[in-house]
Amino acid sequence: MRLSGITDRLLKENTMIKILAISGSLRSSSFNTALLRAAIGLAFDNIDILIYDRLGNLPHFNPELDTDNPPAAVKDWRDQLKASGGVLICTPEYAHGVPGVLKNALDWIVSSGEFVNKPTAVISASPSPDGGEKAHASLLQTLRVMTAEIVEESKMLIPGVSAKLNKSGEITDPATAQELQALLNALAQAITIASLQFQS
Numbered sequence: 695m696r697l698s699g700i701t702d703r704l705l706k707e708n709t710m711i712k713i714l715a716i717s718g719s720l721r722s723s724s725f726n727t728a729l730l731r732a733a734i735g736l737a738f739d740n741i742d743i744l745i746y747d748r749l750g751n752l753p754h755f756n757p758e759l760d761t762d763n764p765p766a767a768v769k770d771w772r773d774q775l776k777a778s779g780g781v782l783i784c785t786p787e788y789a790h791g792v793p794g795v796l797k798n799a800l801d802w803i804v805s806s807g808e809f810v811n812k813p814t815a816v817i818s819a820s821p822s823p824d825g826g827e828k829a830h831a832s833l834l835q836t837l838r839v840m841t842a843e844i845v846e847e848s849k850m851l852i853p854g855v856s857a858k859l860n861k862s863g864e865i866t867d868p869a870t871a872q873e874l875q876a877l878l879n880a881l882a883q884a885i886t887i888a889s890l891q892f893q894s
């Protein structure tokens with residue numbers, strides 16, 4: 695599959711759209727991580743989604759270590775963000791908030807600025823009926839403070855997620871798959887537009 699419209703110009707230049715995908719869960723059988731893996735299968739051919747799976751390796755945020763020469767894991771995290779055109783976050787909600795491991799990772803980026811103007815999509819998924827809406831809202835607030843470009847059409851809540859994936863982590867709910875594909879499309883368009891603005 696191919697994107698149409700404005701992205702054609704970059705496609706002609708054989709440009710890949712690079713998305714860094716981040717799960718807010720460290721759980722091996724995480725629904726949120728499974729959704730990111732499913733997104734890879736739903737993405738257009740010119741979209742390269744890399745799942746960043748080292749959030750758990752990051753040290754606890756300490757402003758004294760928040761320098762241009764940070765701990766190696768932090769440098770790797772910043773480099774991965776720099777190399778991506780956009781970011782896709784999919785997170786659970788813990789105790790009505792953003793999981794600590796994800797907030798910790800974001801705190802390392804506040805000063806270094808890799809999220810500035812970065813097209814970003816935000817999904818929260820939960821077995822509960824509200825889809826982790828409080829964590830979703832809180833995460834948006836943090837990303838806005840960091841001046842990420844929140845892509846309006848790329849905000850998604852997935853309630854009752856446990857009934858929408860099978861045991862292999864594949865999406866069994868067609869509406870969820872469709873919505874996720876539309877979200878990826880909108881994020882890819884935003885990345886393309888940002889990249890064209892940067893070129894001109």
Ligand SMILES: Cc1cc2nc3c(=O)[nH]c(=O)nc-3n(C[C@H](O)[C@H](O)[C@H](O)COP(=O)(O)O)c2cc1C
Nearest residue numbers: 719721724725726786787788789790820821822826
């Ligand atoms: C400590 C803890 C707190 C939780 N708090 C919430 C919550 O506030 N809201 C919610 O919707 N789900 C909550 N849950 C349930 C998670 O949404 C559920 O475990 C989910 O599967 C975690 O995401 P994952 O499958 O990607 O690991 C909580 C789970 C744990 C372990």
